[in-house]
Amino acid sequence: MSQQPPDRSTPTPPPRPDASMSLLTNVMDHSLDDGYAEAAARRRTEGRSGLPSPLRAKLGLAGALLLAAVVVTLGAAQAQISAPTLAKERQQLIDRIERETSAADALQKNVDTLRDAVGTKQRDVLEKHGGDKADLVALLAGATAVQGPGVKLVVDDAKQTKQSGGGGPRESSGFSDTGRVRDRDMQRIVNGLWQSGAEAVSVNGQRLTALSAIRAAGDAILVDNRPLVPPYTVLAIGDGQQFANAFQRSADGLYLRALQQKYGVRYSISAQGEVRLPAAPSLIVRTAQPHEGGAAGRATDTGKGTS
Known part of the structure; x- marks a missing residue:
């Protein structure tokens, strides 16, 4: 009767009791995937400031607009308050300018009148003392109109x-x-x-x-x-x-x-x-005097030249 050789193979370990529940085991071991992890990290970062970035930007813009509106409102109110005072000062300045202009016009008119009177007297003196050369002297002295x-x-x-x-x-x-x-x-x-x-x-x-x-x-x-x-x-x-x-x-x-x-x-x-x-x-002559002989040539220097 033949003997069977002994069996030297390694025995197969028994299967795990939870082998049939591998899907549940994977879910328990990896409860958060990568997407959830990134979202959680982003929420932690935003949580430091309390608000998401887009919302913070909108709130900042709204605050700037509100501040600008307040500044414009205050400026308009200040301008409205000071407008009567500025208008009054402006009108006072206009009135003063008009008064000074009228006074200057009156003085200029008086100067022109006196100048005409002086010119007339000068021409009379030239005619009286110039003799037959009075017209020539008046012309050279500029005391008469010429053409x-x-x-x-x-x-x-x-x-x-x-x-x-x-x-x-x-x-x-x-x-x-x-x-x-x-x-x-x-x-x-x-x-x-x-x-x-x-x-x-x-x-x-x-x-x-x-x-x-x-x-x-x-x-x-x-x-x-x-x-x-x-x-x-x-x-x-x-x-x-x-x-x-x-x-x-x-x-x-x-x-x-x-x-x-x-x-x-x-x-x-x-x-x-x-x-x-x-x-x-x-003509204003301060130093020259008429010659005793009556000639008017010394009364005004008729030499040409302009300085």
Whole structure:
């Protein structure tokens, strides 16, 4: 009878009692998946500030709008409260300006009246002491209106001239823009006309005499302390076209042309068949006295030239 060899194989362990419940075991071991974990972490982060980010942004915007509304409301209320006071002060300022303007107009009218009276007396004195040369003396002294052939010279600043500060080759008198006509330019122009044969000259309707002065006050050019505005119209009585040609050939005429070419200063000159010049408002002589012989030539210096 044959014997069976002994069985040396490893015995199979018995199955776990909960092997049939593997799904439930997995659920218990992994109660939160990755999505739930991320959501929980985000809630913990937002929980530190108490509110989600979109809600906080909306609340911040609402707070800013509320603050702006409060500021605008307070500003409007303050303006409404101060409006009557500002209106009152404004009206007081307007009334003061109107009063001062009326007073200045009255003073100017009085000055014009006195100037006319002085001019009339001066002309009477010239007629009384000048004899047969009274008209000539009055003409040379600028005490009477004159007319005759001559030239019309119009000078103006360069286009787009600025009024700002700065420095430059033509700015020693304080003018920043080299395209502006200055008082020294007008002095040279007028003196050039006298030298070229002018018998009478006016600038913007103001008659020049031997005592006239051309000066600057800020940006303005003054003739006998009266401000001028560009363009500057210079009328001069002389020998028509010959007079105009003589001025353009003179050193001062060439100076004016150089201003045009280098700095853009605008000018035009033309011969006129007749120009009319008014009388000078008044002549104030402080040191000269009439000669005992009655000649009026010493009463007023009739030499030409403008400073």
